[in-house]
Structures are given as structure tokens and as C-alpha cells.
Amino acid sequence: MLDLKTYLTLKQNQVDARLTELLAVNPESDKLSTAMHYSLMAGGKRLRPILCLAAAESVGRINNDTLNAACALEMIHTYSLIHDDLPAMDNDNLRRGKPTCHIAFDEATAILTGDALLTLAFEILLSEQGSLSPEEAHNKLTITHAIAVAAGARGMISGQMMDIDSENIELSEADLKKIHLSKTGALIKASLYTGGVLGGGSPEEVQALKIYGKHIGLAFQVADDILNVEGDPLVMGKAIGTDQALNKSTYPSVMGVDRSKAYAKTLIKNALDGLAIFDGRADPLRAIAGYIIERNQ
Amino acid sequence: MLDLKTYLTLKQNQVDARLTELLAVNPESDKLSTAMHYSLMAGGKRLRPILCLAAAESVGRINNDTLNAACALEMIHTYSLIHDDLPAMDNDNLRRGKPTCHIAFDEATAILTGDALLTLAFEILLSEQGSLSPEEAHNKLTITHAIAVAAGARGMISGQMMDIDSENIELSEADLKKIHLSKTGALIKASLYTGGVLGGGSPEEVQALKIYGKHIGLAFQVADDILNVEGDPLVMGKAIGTDQALNKSTYPSVMGVDRSKAYAKTLIKNALDGLAIFDGRADPLRAIAGYIIERNQ
Numbered sequence: 190m191l192d193l194k195t196y197l198t199l200k201q202n203q204v205d206a207r208l209t210e211l212l213a214v215n216p217e218s219d220k221l222s223t224a225m226h227y228s229l230m231a232g233g234k235r236l237r238p239i240l241c242l243a244a245a246e247s248v249g250r251i252n253n254d255t256l257n258a259a260c261a262l263e264m265i266h267t268y269s270l271i272h273d274d275l276p277a278m279d280n281d282n283l284r285r286g287k288p289t290c291h292i293a294f295d296e297a298t299a300i301l302t303g304d305a306l307l308t309l310a311f312e313i314l315l316s317e318q319g320s321l322s323p324e325e326a327h328n329k330l331t332i333t334h335a336i337a338v339a340a341g342a343r344g345m346i347s348g349q350m351m352d353i354d355s356e357n358i359e360l361s362e363a364d365l366k367k368i369h370l371s372k373t374g375a376l377i378k379a380s381l382y383t384g385g386v387l388g389g390g391s392p393e394e395v396q397a398l399k400i401y402g403k404h405i406g407l408a409f410q411v412a413d414d415i416l417n418v419e420g421d422p423l424v425m426g427k428a429i430g431t432d433q434a435l436n437k438s439t440y441p442s443v444m445g446v447d448r449s450k451a452y453a454k455t456l457i458k459n460a461l462d463g464l465a466i467f468d469g470r471a472d473p474l475r476a477i478a479g480y481i482i483e484r485n486q
Numbered sequence: 487m488l489d490l491k492t493y494l495t496l497k498q499n500q501v502d503a504r505l506t507e508l509l510a511v512n513p514e515s516d517k518l519s520t521a522m523h524y525s526l527m528a529g530g531k532r533l534r535p536i537l538c539l540a541a542a543e544s545v546g547r548i549n550n551d552t553l554n555a556a557c558a559l560e561m562i563h564t565y566s567l568i569h570d571d572l573p574a575m576d577n578d579n580l581r582r583g584k585p586t587c588h589i590a591f592d593e594a595t596a597i598l599t600g601d602a603l604l605t606l607a608f609e610i611l612l613s614e615q616g617s618l619s620p621e622e623a624h625n626k627l628t629i630t631h632a633i634a635v636a637a638g639a640r641g642m643i644s645g646q647m648m649d650i651d652s653e654n655i656e657l658s659e660a661d662l663k664k665i666h667l668s669k670t671g672a673l674i675k676a677s678l679y680t681g682g683v684l685g686g687g688s689p690e691e692v693q694a695l696k697i698y699g700k701h702i703g704l705a706f707q708v709a710d711d712i713l714n715v716e717g718d719p720l721v722m723g724k725a726i727g728t729d730q731a732l733n734k735s736t737y738p739s740v741m742g743v744d745r746s747k748a749y750a751k752t753l754i755k756n757a758l759d760g761l762a763i764f765d766g767r768a769d770p771l772r773a774i775a776g777y778i779i780e781r782n783q
Contacts, residue, residue, distance in 0.1 A: 211674040214640065221647045272601060296574035300597065301647050304569060304604065310610045311629030312634035315627050323620040330612050330623060337609035340601040342518055343511065350518045353594050395720075418675055 193476040204238045208376050224294050224302040231285040237262040237380040245382025247471035248394045255387040256418035268306040288424025332383045339379035348372025362440035374406030404460035411453040412482045414439035425486045451481045490773040521591050529583040534559040534677040541681025544768035545691045554685040558607035559677050561729035565603040583723025629680045645669025657735035659764045671703030684781040701757035708750040710780045711736035722783045749778045
């Protein structure tokens with residue numbers, strides 16, 4: 190039987206080791222390089238890269254390109270956190286238990302560090318193209334394009350824009366879902382898609398992974414909102430109650446804590462149903478689905 | 487004989503028309519879409535896309551991919567201006583004769599608009615991959631990777647970081663050159679490279695275009711610094727004297743106005759020498775080299 194904790198630790202270590210290698214490209218500006226390293230290696234859960242790797246394993250195996258793409262996804266996630274934490278946005282001082290990038294450095298450095306991580310993600314997604322087969326080249330183009338769409342103005346950034354603009358506004362459940370399908374869901378879904386394509390999955394398998402991704406993406410956000418009400422700041426490494434302080438609509442504020450928990454469970458059930466076509470190799474994805482709503486950080 | 491003004495207007499119109507089409511992807515968030523349109527269509531010189539198109543013409547012809555890539559380069563340039571103008575960076579209120587993005591909208595919107603334009607650039611560079619030949623797919627991967635490197639932590643962003651950190655510090659000529667080779671030069675060189683590769687240029691031709699690009703990139707910055715001292719704010723659509731106000735080292739402050747002008751001329755001569763292998767199809771590039779140091783905006 191799968192021990193999820195061991196699996197997650199193993200994959201986190203694999204991702205962290207490759208991230209360290211990928212950061213060692215030695216940028217000209219030392220401060221920029223230091224800040225990129227600081228934010229990226231601050232010890233996140235590595236959920237997106239792990240989902241990408243687990244998706245690849247559920248249809249085939251992890252190769253070098255998949256591990257690089259997984260790291261690129263984490264860079265895009267980290268860039269979005271750095272920018273979201275800025276004073277003009279969510280104005281957060283603490284992230285992953287450490288001062289946020291603009292607190293540890295300064296605002297200009299934080300803006301440029303986010304920009305640099307986003308750009309480095311694309312550099313990595315497109316690297317080592319010398320000896321690719323036509324199919325590999327096509328896959329690289331396809332997944333990188335999909336990641337750009339997911340991270341862009343019709344995906345993650347649109348979600349963040351709507352999220353900021355909805356402060357002090359009471360949202361409906363439908364609006365909330367729309368925001369989070371973009372803000373958190375798009376990149377999580379793209380992580381599953383990337384792993385599925387690079388792992389050599391059939392169109393049917395890749396489609397199933399996307400359905401799983403859509404549901405755990407939403408469940409992840411519902412769980413996050415609940416943690417912002419009931420979580421332990423010491424365990425989480427960030428403050429709680431911040432949504433209420435900003436007068437933000439969240440799942441608990443819109444549908445109550447109990448219904449939010451029930452909703453998260455339904456989403457996880459739907460995610461697991463999406464995995465029905467896979468054999469035991471998808472067990473890590475199954476276990477991660479449960480972890481997403483049971484985690485305490 | 488080539489009429490440069492007509493050539494530039496023609497190409498600007500071509501780029502503006504395609505940019506408008508590319509922006510019509512209808513993002514979910516109206517405010518984000520409006521801000522992207524506002525900053526991108528504020529009427530810049532379109533130097534990078536025009537260089538890309540002129541490079542393609544000097545070795546072959548402009549196809550659909552080249553025009554899209556040219557537009558992507560302008561999006562990356564515009565994103566960098568939006569972020570550089572932010573209060574935490576250069577704190578500029580006026581750009582291309584209009585209020586900067588964070589003045590016309592707000593800081594959060596300006597940060598996200600820059601992020602969205604950078605991401606959209608990569609989406610566009612990688613789009614329409616369905617019917618590509620292996621060679622076309624390879625070229626797309628190669629140029630997009632090169633653009634990511636040029637725009638990233640070893641290129642444009644590194645230059646901006648060094649530029650900000652050098653306020654109130656007296657730089658040597660060598661340091662100044664290093665900053666500008668990254669800050670302005672890298673993306674200009676990548677524009678020539680992109681046009682050369684997508685236009686079907688030989689390795690020798692592409693190399694010659696990069697040499698031309700390196701020299702006009704530096705010349706462009708020297709001319710910009712001179713305009714910041716001697717330019718007409720009404721013609722330029724932005725304030726002058728801002729470098730001195732920020733106590734920034736510039737070519738005029740380091741080597742004086744007269745030596746700066748002579749240096750710019752030498753750079754242009756080197757750029758033209760780089761074009762020696764090309765026939766009359768490179769005449770637009772030759773004319774643009776002259777325009778770069780003779781322009782008044």
C-alpha cells in the first residue's frame with residue numbers, strides 16, 4: 190500500500206534538487222539570483238510539480254523533460270505568489286513561514302523576481318531542443334502553449350484580477366467558482382495535462398487527468414478557504430483570518446463552513462471518479478486527492 | 487531609393503493591425519483586457535517588431551509566424567515598460583504621451599497587465615503548432631527559447647535590476663555598457679535573430695544580423711540617454727531630465743554629450759559593417775540604423 194507521506198517527501202526532494210540545478214544558471218545580477226532562490230526554495234508543498242510527476246507515472250514514466258516541466262510549473266506558481274503578496278495586491282508579509290519577497294528584499298526586487306521566474310519557466314520548458322524527435326518537439330510546443338494559456342489573461346491572471354476586484358463585494362457561489370477555476374484551477378489542471386502528455390498518455394487518459402485536475406483544483410481552494418478560518422498559523426506558516434479582514438467572499442463566507450466541507454468532499458469524489466480508467470499506477474493521484482482536503486497547511 | 491518614413495509607417499500599421507487581432511482573444515476580466523489594450527496600443531515606435539520583420543525580409547520573406555513573433559516581441563517590450571514605470575521602480579507617470587498604466591488604472595492592475603502581456607507573448611510564439619513541419623517546429627522552439635533567455639534573468643531583467651541598483655552610484659563606461667547590453671540590447675538582438683531564423687536565413691546571415699543587433703541596441707540606448715538631456719518632451723511624449731533627477735549614470739554623464747554622440751556614430755558604423763554580406767533587401771535595416779541616432783523621440 191502506498192505511503193503518501195513518503196511519496197510526497199520523495200517527490201519534493203526530487204523537485205527541490207532539480208530546482209536547485211535549474212537556478213544555478215548564474216544570472217548576472219546577484220541580488221536577483223538570491224531573491225529567486227529565496228522565494229523558490231522557501232519550502233512549499235510542491236503540489237503542482239508533484240501532480241505533474243504523478244500524472245506522468247499514471248500513464249507511463251517520468252523522464253528528464255517531465256521533471257523540468259514540473260519545476261517550471263512550480264516557478265510559475267511561485268512567481269504568482271510573489272506578485273500576489275505585493276503591497277498593491279494582497280499585501281502579505283509572511284509566506285511559507287518566511288518574510289515575503291518584498292519584505293526580505295524590496296518591492297522592485299520582488300516585481301523583477303516574479304518576472305524572472307515566469308520567464309525562466311518558459312526558458313526551461315523550451316530547453317534542450319537539439320535532439321528531439323518530431324513527436325517530442327510537438328509535445329513540447331503543445332504543453333508549453335497550454336501552460337501559457339493556463340497562466341495567462343484567460344487563466345490564472347484573470348482569476349487574480351477578479352479576486353482583487355471582488356474585495357468588499359458579496360459574490361455568488363457561481364462567481365466564486367469562476368474565480369477559482371481560473372486563479373488556482375487552471376494551473377493545477379495544466380500540471381496534470383503536462384504530466385499526461387509528456388508521460389505519453391493517450392488522448393482519453395489525458396482528458397481523464399484534466400477532469401481529475403479540475404475537481405481537485407476547486408477542492409484545493411475550498412480547503413484553503415476553510416484553513417484561512419480554522420487553520421493553525423504556526424503549522425501553516427502564514428496568518429489566518431486574512432480573507433475576513435479583507436472582506437473577501439470565500440466558500441465558508443458564502444456557504445458556511447459545514448457546507449464547504451461537504452462540497453470539498455463531493456469534489457474529491459468527482460476527481461476520483463475521473464481516475465476510474467487508470468490502474469494502480471494512479472494510486473498516488475488518488476491519495477493526493479484525499480490529502481488535499483485533509484491537510485492542515 | 488527607400489523612403490524610411492513610409493517603410494516605418496507601413497510596418498507600424500501592419501504590426502498594430504495584428505496586435506489588435508491578437509488582443510481580441512477576449513479575456514474573462516474586462517479591466518485586465520482594457521489595460522492590456524491601453525498600454526499595448528498607446529502608439530510606440532514598434533522598433534523591435536519592425537527590426538524582426540526587416541530582418542526576415544533581408545534574408546527571405548515575412549510569413550504569418552514572423553508577424554506573430556514580431557508582435558510577441560512588442561508585448562514583451564511593453565510589459566517591461568509597464569513594470570519599469572511602477573512607483574517601486576522608475577516611478578514614471580507618463581509614457582508615450584499618456585498616463586502610465588498604474589496611473590490610468592492602479593498598481594495591482596499594472597502589475598497583472600505586465601504579467602499578462604509577457605505570458606501572452608509566449609502563448610503567441612507557440613500558437614498554431616498543428617500543421618508545422620519538423621523544421622518549423624524546431625525553429626519555433628529555438629526562437630522562443632532564445633527570446634526567453636533574452637528577456638530573462640540573464641538578459642533584460644538583469645539589466646533592469648542592475649539599472650535600479652546603480653542609482654546614486656557613479657558607473658564606469660564598462661558597467662554602463664554591461665547594463666545596457668542586457669537591459670535594451672538583449673531583446674533588440676533577439677528581435678533580429680527571430681526575424682533571421684523565421685525568414686529562413688543561413689547561420690552566417692543570422693550571425694550577421696545578431697552583430698548588427700548588438701550594435702544598434704547599444705546605439706539606441708546612447709541616443710536615448712542623449713534625448714533625456716537634449717530632447718523635446720512634447721515631441722517625445724515623456725519627461726526629460728529624469729536620469730539626472732534620479733542621479734543615474736548615463737552615457738552623457740559618464741563621457742559627456744559630444745563623446746556620446748561620437749560613440750553612437752561608431753556603433754552605427756559597426757552595425758552597418760555587420761550588414762555587408764546582405765544585398766539591397768537589407769536596406770531598411772541600414773536606414774533604421776541611421777534613424778536610431780537621428781530620431782527626436
